[in-house]
Every structure is written in structure tokens, then in C-alpha cells.
Amino acid sequence: MKTTTDFMKMKEMNEKVTMVTAYDYPAAKIAEQSGIDMILVGDSLGMVVLGYDSTVPVTLEDMIHHTKAVKRGAPNTFVVVDMPFMTYHLSSQETLKNAARLLQETGADAVKVEGANNVIPMIRSLTEAGVPVMAHLGLTPQSAGVLGGYKVQAKTAEQGLKLTRDAIECQKAGAFAVVLECIPQQITEQVTSQLAIPTIGIGAGVQSDGQVLVYHDLIGYGDYKLAKFVKQYTNVYASIGEALEQYIEEVRTGQFPSEGHSFNLKEEERVALYG
Ligand code: KIV
Ligand code: NA
Numbered sequence: 001m002k003t004t005t006d007f008m009k010m011k012e013m014n015e016k017v018t019m020v021t022a023y024d025y026p027a028a029k030i031a032e033q034s035g036i037d038m039i040l041v042g043d044s045l046g047m048v049v050l051g052y053d054s055t056v057p058v059t060l061e062d063m064i065h066h067t068k069a070v071k072r073g074a075p076n077t078f079v080v081v082d083m084p085f086m087t088y089h090l091s092s093q094e095t096l097k098n099a100a101r102l103l104q105e106t107g108a109d110a111v112k113v114e115g116a117n118n119v120i121p122m123i124r125s126l127t128e129a130g131v132p133v134m135a136h137l138g139l140t141p142q143s144a145g146v147l148g149g150y151k152v153q154a155k156t157a158e159q160g161l162k163l164t165r166d167a168i169e170c171q172k173a174g175a176f177a178v179v180l181e182c183i184p185q186q187i188t189e190q191v192t193s194q195l196a197i198p199t200i201g202i203g204a205g206v207q208s209d210g211q212v213l214v215y216h217d218l219i220g221y222g223d224y225k226l227a228k229f230v231k232q233y234t235n236v237y238a239s240i241g242e243a244l245e246q247y248i249e250e251v252r253t254g255q256f257p258s259e260g261h262s263f264n265l266k267e268e269e270r271v272a273l274y275g
Contacts (some may be wrong), residue, residue, distance in 0.1 A: 001076050002037055004110070004132050004176040010037075010209070011198040017177075017210025019080075019200055020218060023049045023066045027215050028073030039074055040112065040212060041067045043082040043142070048216040055141045058084045060098055067106035080134050081108040085142045088113050092125040099131045112179065114140035116166035120173045127174025135170035137163055137191075138204065139182035150227070152203075153183050160187040167191045167199075179212060180204040182229065203229030 010017050019038040022028040023045045031039055045066055046058040067081045081102050088095040099111050110132035113119055119135075126133045138153045147153070154163045164187070167178050177198045180188050185205025192199045192208055201208030213230065216222050220235035250256035265273060 001109075002078050004078075007038070007078075007177055007198050007210075008196065011196070017198055017200060019210055019212035021212070021215045022070050022074070023215070025069045025073040028070040028077070028079075031215070032074035032077045036077060037210070038078045038080060039070060041070050041079060041081045041108065042112075042214065043084050044214050045082075048214060048222060054144060055082075056085045056145075058082075060084055060087055060101060063102060064105050067102065067108050071107040075107075078110070079106075079108045080110045080112050081106065082112050088119065088122050088126075092122060095122045096125060096129050096131075099126055099129075103131060110134055110176070112136055114142050116169055120169050123170060123173035123175055133173075133175045134200075135167070135175040135178040136181065137166055137170070137178060138180050138187075141181075151182070153181075154187045155184065160184070160190060163187060164191050164194055167195055171195055171197050177210075180208055182227075203227060 007017055017037050019040055020031050020036050021040045021042040021044060022031050023041060028039060041063060043055040043058040043063065045062060046052040046055045049066075050058070050062070052058070063081055063084055067079065071079055083095075083098060083102065087098040102108055102111055111126065112134040113122060113126075114136040116135075116137060123133050123135060139147070139150060141150065144150055154160045160183075163183065167180075170178050175197060177200055178191075178195070179200045179202065180191060181201075182203035185207055188199065188201055188204040189207040198209035200210040200212050202212050217226055217230040218233055220232045220237050221240075223237055226232060247256065
């Protein structure tokens with residue numbers, strides 16, 4: 001399994017870090033088998049798996065439940081778990097308690113928190129307590145209500161410089177990596193060149209040290225509209241739909257189950273049954 005120091009080394013060596021989200025056992029298993037560097041149990045769980053319209057309703061219990069399944073599927077991959085909405089803001093004591101549950105009850109390797117400012121002291125507390133922290137700047141979905149929706153962030157030089165300063169603060173507080181979401185690629189380049197820790201981009205151009213995508217977006221497992229920055233590598237939603245339609249048709253017409261999918265009594269038992 002790769003570790004936080006391996007990710008730093010990868011940055012030094014100019015090797016891209018690959019990351020994908022997963023929320024259950026089969027997805028984690030296939031991600032590990034495919035050779036991914038890191039898995040994120042994102043609170044995007046709320047939208048792509050649980051059917052909420054934001055990440056805000058996702059609870060600590062939800063994250064624990066799904067991360068346990070992910071870790072069972074990918075025991076040899078570095079797993080990062082999102083701290084859900086409002087579980088790392090009230091006090092550093094609450095934050096530490098919640099992070100401890102996330103790591104101890106699931107076997108996850110690190111937590112991710114969104115934002116800078118008041119979150120910086122939390123990153124420091126967590127790191128000092130032995131919890132590896134991934135930061136997350138730019139579009140921070142837990143604050144979509146404050147940001148006025150899901151939009152490109154840091155669109156001016158001034159906002160870009162603020163984001164760069166925030167990223168440096170995250171690094172100083174002990175973060176081992178930082179996700180940059182939905183920002184102009186020129187800002188990503190600036191931030192990435194200023195940091196010793198790797199930047200993991202999503203909707204942030206190719207200049208980051210790594211990339212992350214949401215599993216369901218990447219494989220086309222949903223019928224929702226995709227963001228501009230998503231590349232859909234396949235469309236399993238369509239394949240699953242076709243398979244289910246065929247199944248329904250075959251059950252209705254008696255084509256399924258066939259002889260090959262059925263069991264038979266031995267001849268003497270058949271005789272006994274029919275008399
Ligand atoms: O929850 C999530 O999937 C994320 C990624 C988009 C970085 O936070
Ligand atoms: Na998230």
C-alpha cells in the first residue's frame with residue numbers, strides 16, 4: 001500500500017497520483033485491482049448513491065457504514081474518508097472524536113476536510129493527534145449554499161492568490177495533500193508549484209500532481225447531467241438498463257430460466273415423484 005510519504009515522493013518524481021471515489025465493496029475491489037493509487041470515500045455518496053441533492057444530509061454513520069465496505073474491498077489501498085458536513089467545525093475535541101471514529105471503526109487511512117480559515121486549526125489538531133489530513137479547496141460542495149451553487153471558483157487573480165495562501169496554510173497545518181476542485185488551470189499551476197505536498201485536481205486542469213473523479217461519473221452509473229470537467233469513460237447505466245429490459249422480457253415470455261439454469265431430479269426420484 002502507498003503511504004503519505006509515497007505521495008510526496010510521487011510529486012517530487014513528477015509521477016501523477018491517481019484517485020477515484022468508491023462507496024461499496026465491489027467498486028473498491030475493482031479500483032484496487034485496476035491499480036489506483038488512492039481511494040476516496042467521498043460524501044458525494046449522498047448524491048450518487050443515496051439520492052440526496054447535496055452532501056449536507058450525509059452523516060458520520062453513513063460514512064462509517066460505506067467506508068467499512070470499501071476497506072473490505074480494498075484492504076491494500078490508501079483510503080481517504082470525507083468528514084461530513086459540520087463534523088469538524090464545532091470544536092477541535094468534537095473534530096478529533098469524529099475523526100477517531102472514522103479511522104478506528106472503518107480502517108480508513110486518512111480524512112478529508114473542506115476549506116481553510118477556521119478549518120486550519122482543525123487540520124493542525126488532527127495531524128498532531130496522528131490523523132493524516134487531505135485538504136480540499138476551490139469548490140467545496142459542503143458550502144455550496146454559501147457559494148451560491150456549484151460554480152467555478154477563484155476566477156480572479158486576487159481570489160487565486162487567496163487560494164494559494166490557503167493551500168500553503170493547509171500544508172503548514174500538516175495536510176499531506178490538497179484537493180483542488182473546479183478552478184481555472186492557471187490557478188492550479190500556481191498552487192501546485194508553491195506546495196511541497198501533492199495537489200489532486202478535479203475540474204482543475206492537468207497541472208495538478210494527481211486527479212480524482214467520482215466513480216459513478218467516470219463509469220456513467222447514473223442518468224444525471226455531468227459537469228463539464230467529467231470524462232465519462234463508459235456508460236454502465238445504459239448496459240444495466242439493457243440487461244434488465246432483456247431479463248424482464250425473458251421472464252415474461254418464459255425464455256428464462258432455461259434448462260441450463262435449472263436443476264433436475266434423478267430419474268429414480270422422478271419415477272417416485274410421479275408414482
Ligand atoms: O465527495 C467527493 O467525491 C469529493 C471529490 C469530488 C473530491 O470530495
Ligand atoms: Na466530498
